[in-house]
Amino acid sequence: MLRKKIYCLNHNQILTEIMKEFEVVDKIEDADKVVLWTDVVSLAQGIVRLAHAYKKPVIVVQHGRHGSSRYYPPFNEPILADRICVWGERDKKVLIENGHPEKKIFITGTTIFQYLKPRKPHEGINIVFYPEHWDREVSENRKVKNELRKIKGVKIITKLIEGQEPKDYDNPVISNRNNPDHLDICVEVLSTADLVVGIEEGTFGLLAQAMDIPVVIMEEWYPKTFGGDERYYNYWRRISEGSKRTTLGNLNETIKQQLENPDELKKERRIACVQEGGIEIENPLERIKQVIENA
Numbered sequence: 001m002l003r004k005k006i007y008c009l010n011h012n013q014i015l016t017e018i019m020k021e022f023e024v025v026d027k028i029e030d031a032d033k034v035v036l037w038t039d040v041v042s043l044a045q046g047i048v049r050l051a052h053a054y055k056k057p058v059i060v061v062q063h064g065r066h067g068s069s070r071y072y073p074p075f076n077e078p079i080l081a082d083r084i085c086v087w088g089e090r091d092k093k094v095l096i097e098n099g100h101p102e103k104k105i106f107i108t109g110t111t112i113f114q115y116l117k118p119r120k121p122h123e124g125i126n127i128v129f130y131p132e133h134w135d136r137e138v139s140e141n142r143k144v145k146n147e148l149r150k151i152k153g154v155k156i157i158t159k160l161i162e163g164q165e166p167k168d169y170d171n172p173v174i175s176n177r178n179n180p181d182h183l184d185i186c187v188e189v190l191s192t193a194d195l196v197v198g199i200e201e202g203t204f205g206l207l208a209q210a211m212d213i214p215v216v217i218m219e220e221w222y223p224k225t226f227g228g229d230e231r232y233y234n235y236w237r238r239i240s241e242g243s244k245r246t247t248l249g250n251l252n253e254t255i256k257q258q259l260e261n262p263d264e265l266k267k268e269r270r271i272a273c274v275q276e277g278g279i280e281i282e283n284p285l286e287r288i289k290q291v292i293e294n295a
Helices: 042-053 089-097 111-115 139-148 182-190 202-210 230-234 251-260 266-277 284-294
Strands: 005-008 033-036 058-061 083-086 105-107 126-130 155-161 172-175 195-198 215-218 244-246
Touching: 033 042, 033 284, 042 058, 058 284, 083 089, 083 284, 089 105, 089 266, 105 284, 111 182, 111 202, 111 284, 126 139, 126 202, 139 215, 139 251, 155 182, 172 182, 182 202, 195 202, 195 251, 202 215, 202 266, 215 251, 244 251
Parallel strands: 005 033, 033 058, 058 083, 083 105, 126 155, 126 195, 155 172, 195 215, 215 244
Antiparallel strands: none
8 A cells, every 4th residue: 555645844853753753755645644843933834734725634733742832822823733742741732722623632642652671780970951942042051060069979961952051051961852862862762861850841751750860950940032022921831740840940950869869750750651652552653643644
């Protein structure tokens, strides 16, 4: 049987495995289906309009933890796609509560968990800090970095992505979300981590929780625009029960407490991965494939 043809926009490597299941074409008019990581940004909106003009179904696949946040307050964007694949029950529930049609929403899980690997034995204590990525460097990153440098007897590793300046951080490890090795690099860093520190949980934090690594989140955040969008002033920075919340002033004490009690939030980490990542779904690749083929 001939494989379906898709036009695809990938990001965060969430469609890498999906693209292997279809014939990927360069022109929308040559595709049977259009598969995107978003239908919100301006480029994607144009692609959706063009695809619909050609009578092509559009499927969005959630691109990261909190990847559906632009569809509810403070953004309230409409779902332009014909179908959207979300990772877990939480995203479906929030979308429906905010007026989006249930018939468009499919829980599929995500293929990112297939990149997970066992944690490795290592000497010493490794703390991995993943600075928040924004449209500029943010003061919260510097504050956390400076606090972490006060901790004695540990190694600080900084997990960065494209666009973040490595010279500003200790022991930087960089991955590019547009490169195929992005998730492999993330998981390799996590494989020797004893604890992870962030400002927002994000996808990296979800991977850490899936590998049963304690996650500490410094929850102080000064509201700021992103790309000039003032709606971000009211962006709700959600933190799951799977992470230990703290303030900047208590950050290092909280890290010490979590290193001494790594299993305190073990159950909560698993719940977060189920609710937000659909980690219990046995074959997310097949589920996403079916949503695309049946659209």
